[in-house]
Amino acid sequence: MTQAPLPPGLELDRAHRRRRRYMVVFWILAFVSAAIGNTLTERMDADRYGISAATWQIATNEFTSVLVSLLMLPFLLRACDRWPLHADTWRRRLPLYVLGSILWCALHVAGMDLLRLFVYRSAGVAFEPGSLRMQLIYEYLKDIRTVFVIVAFWHMVEWFGRRVQGEAHLLDAPDEGAPVEPVDRPERFLVRKLGRDFLVATADIEWAQASGNYVNLRVRGRDYPLRSTLAALETRLDPAVFVRAHRSYIVQLAQVTAIEPLDAGEARLHMADGSVLPCSRRYRESLRSVAAGAGPVPARA
Incomplete structure (x- = not known):
């Protein structure tokens, strides 16, 4: 294999x-x-x-x-x-x-x-x-x-x-007035780095990788840790844009340039920046289905 x-x-x-x-x-x-x-x-x-x-x-x-x-x-x-x-x-x-x-x-x-x-x-x-x-x-x-x-x-x-x-945080709702974005599906993340705040667009996230008690958000060649589980983050992202590819990875479909089949139903995902990420057999068909516009299919147990 x-x-x-x-x-x-x-x-x-x-x-x-x-x-x-x-x-x-x-x-x-x-x-x-x-x-x-x-x-x-x-x-x-x-x-x-x-x-x-x-x-x-x-x-x-x-x-x-x-x-x-x-x-x-x-x-x-x-x-x-x-x-x-x-x-x-x-x-x-x-x-x-x-x-x-x-x-x-x-x-x-x-x-x-x-x-x-x-x-x-x-x-x-x-x-x-x-x-x-x-x-x-x-x-x-x-x-x-x-x-x-x-x-x-x-x-x-x-x-x-x-x-x-640079540590990422979900943007909080403002103290007064309606939030500028749906809290359940944030369009931006706040990154705090050495006392300065930066806004990172959700659309710029290339993939997310589970890392212990954090999830690393990959943005333009840099990783930003978000204190969350990968499953919790998945529920906050648009399933038509971000798809689970592995128990440790969620990828943005627009950043996937090729899906390379491997033995035993697994695959490699070739990303736009040249990186290669794993795709497990459990999530491969669902990822291909979403990529084809047919909607997600249940992941294999």
């Missing part, structure tokens, strides 16, 4: 992955720097107060904690991707992050204790973690702050990235 190529021009997806890589690098530097600083200060405290502790033991305690935290970091960032906190979702999702912080703490304590046990035994020294209950309480008071600092930083970076790129 011939595989359709990945569609080009997904700037928002690439920018998001780039920001995520930067965040991982940032947190690696932050955690490692903290571990080095804590090792040095604990070494000085041990010397000052006459506490018997080898430098390798202090370093082991600090760096095992950092290592386990960094191993869990990608999962926390993925959770931020999957369940971002917005004004309309934070009350429902915040308890999930609290539960996640408890899981983070439990895995953190278990992981670093196992690593410390291995290192200490390799050095022929007994490892005594002390009271597990007190250790969990002590670590959780630190871990809940760590988790929510990471979550807050992720949201801040993503918000700024969308502001730089």
Whole structure:
């Protein structure tokens, strides 16, 4: 079976992955720097107060904690991707992050204790973690702050990235008088970019691509994220102009220059700007029917 190529021009997806890589690098530097600083200060405290502790033991305690935290970091960032906190979702999702912080703490304590046990035994020294209950309480008071600092930083970076790129919004009805357009079928979208507002005509949207909790609107070679689901956006667009082509794509028919059949009933859509988008078997016949002016047909299950 011939595989359709990945569609080009997904700037928002690439920018998001780039920001995520930067965040991982940032947190690696932050955690490692903290571990080095804590090792040095604990070494000085041990010397000052006459506490018997080898430098390798202090370093082991600090760096095992950092290592386990960094191993869990990608999962926390993925959770931020999957369940971002917005004004309309934070009350429902915040308890999930609290539960996640408890899981983070439990895995953190278990992981670093196992690593410390291995290192200490390799050095022929007994490892005594002390009271597990007190250790969990002590670590959780630190871990809940760590988790929510990471979550807050992720949201801040993503918000700024969308502001730089330009985030789309449905135009609201005016405070006084009738709306300038039907609210159920908007003719324009408002794009806010670095404090400036731009109007984007619905007719200029070449396609829309689902991306997590957002839909990327493709307009003249640029992507603008709209906080919506693809299904919700589909109900707001003219079905004679915009047609579902894939579970992740809605396309404007006028921008489709050719439909290339593939094996198993799938197809490739060649767009006016040279991009190639996937068309699944489920939506292919409906798209061809609308393109021929016969109206939509039910999508296959």
